[in-house]
Amino acid sequence: MKSCPFDNAVAEATFKIIKTEFVKKRHFDSLEGLHREFKDDVYWFNHLRIHGTLDYLSPVKYKLTHLKKTV
Template sequence: MCVLVDLFNREIIGYSAGVHKNAQLVYDAFATVKTDLRKIQMFHSDRGSEFKNELLEKVITTFEIKRSLSMKGCPYDNAVAEATFKIFKTEFVYGRNFDSLSQLRYELKSYVKWFNNNRIHGSLNYMTPVEFRKLTL
């Protein structure tokens, strides 16, 4: 699975699920972003091969998104994403078995909707990501 997190309000703006952890998985997550990709100012990730490759470079270049990579071996550079992944794994992944990739994709879509619209975050003054975005924009 791949999730794209907006640092402004911790909203999951893109997501995908696939058989392999590769560039196509990240590309598919970008394809689910509902806003204009040209509004994304920066894409920050770790240095995994799924993030640093020709396919993703085409997306970033096409939409004029600046690139930021974590320092090697430094999870603190990506702290918000790491915290979101921990929540994601704890609430959605651990202890679960999915019968098929299509079931995983269906449930992932439902979880992302719940996460963005119902789950409150202390760092957002106990609002949901969507509430925070609507209040501040």
């Protein structure tokens, strides 16, 4: 259905995390600085930050663990 928020649940959750954990109460001096810090934050989120719903692993470690089990 058009404009149904459940169609974009993953995108909505991602943007919420970006707004609450990355952008809120921060100031960037340049677009290059914003880009560099955003890349660092995405790396941290995917490679270092543990998630309770992923058995307390980072998304990358969780994916690699489950890929090994299926191969």
